[in-house]
Amino acid sequence: MQFAIENALPVLERTPQVMETLLYGLGDEWVNSNEGGDTWTPVDIIAHLIFGEQTDWIPRVLVIMGEGGKEFVPFDMEGHHAIKKGKTMNQLLDEFKILRKDNLAFLKSMEVTNESLDRTGIHPILGTVTLRQLLASWVVHDLTHIHQLSRVMAKQYTDAVGPWTQFMGVLGGKR
Template identity: 80%
Template sequence: MQFDIEKALPVLERTPQVIEAMLYGLADEWIYSNEGGDTWTPFDIVAHLIHGEKTDWIPRTQVIMGEGSKEFVPFDMEGHHAVKKGKTLGQLLDEFKVLRKENLAVLKTIEINNETLDRTGIHPILGTVTLRHLLSAWVVHDLTHIHQLSRVMAKQYEEAVGPWTRFMGVLGGKR
């Protein structure tokens, strides 16, 4: 499927509600557990999404659409730690909803057509990328983290499902 802003917007608009429906009101064991080692918890994932709303998608869109340097500021993969400090999951979910709504309002003010989608910016690792790439990546990034939330949460019951693990794709099974 080719990128289409009219098909992308509904996914971007729904992500905060999907994540809220998955996480709101769950016990701490669901929210603060990870997949082991240095992996992220659902709490970390929501904070990461907020950090991205503040520093990634719209700021980089504005770099591409603006005048002057087309170089993106490197993304701080540890930036979510400052975002989550002193906050509850409910506060993070609310902040994510507000930021996403504001960012989509900004996006809707930009004329999105084939010409603007072909405009470029310079990613510090990937090099030259287009607005089409960036906006497509925003959608897939959301879906990646929804998948990650499911996987992290499923991991908590990996032993409990016993022999059914082999049928559970989210746990590495064949389905």
């Protein structure tokens, strides 16, 4: 499928609702568990999405659409830790929903055209990227974290499902 902003926006608009449906009101044993070691919890995932809303997607759109320098500020993969400090999952979900709504309203106000989708910025690792690639990456980034969240949550029942693990693709089974 070719990227089209009118197809991307509905996915970006739905992500907060998907996360809220999966996580709102769940107990600490769900939202603070991970896959072991230094892997992320659902709280980390939502805080990371918030941090991205604040520092990544729209700021990079503005760099591409602006007239000045085209270099992106490197993304701080640890920035979500400050976001989550002292907040409940429900507070994080509410914050994410508001930020995403505001960012998408701003994006829509920019009236992105096919011509502007070909404008470029400079990613600190990837080099030259287009607005089209950035926006497509925003969609896939959301889907990546929805997948990650499902995997983290399923992992909590690895032992509980017993022999059915072999049929559970999310747990490494064959399906």
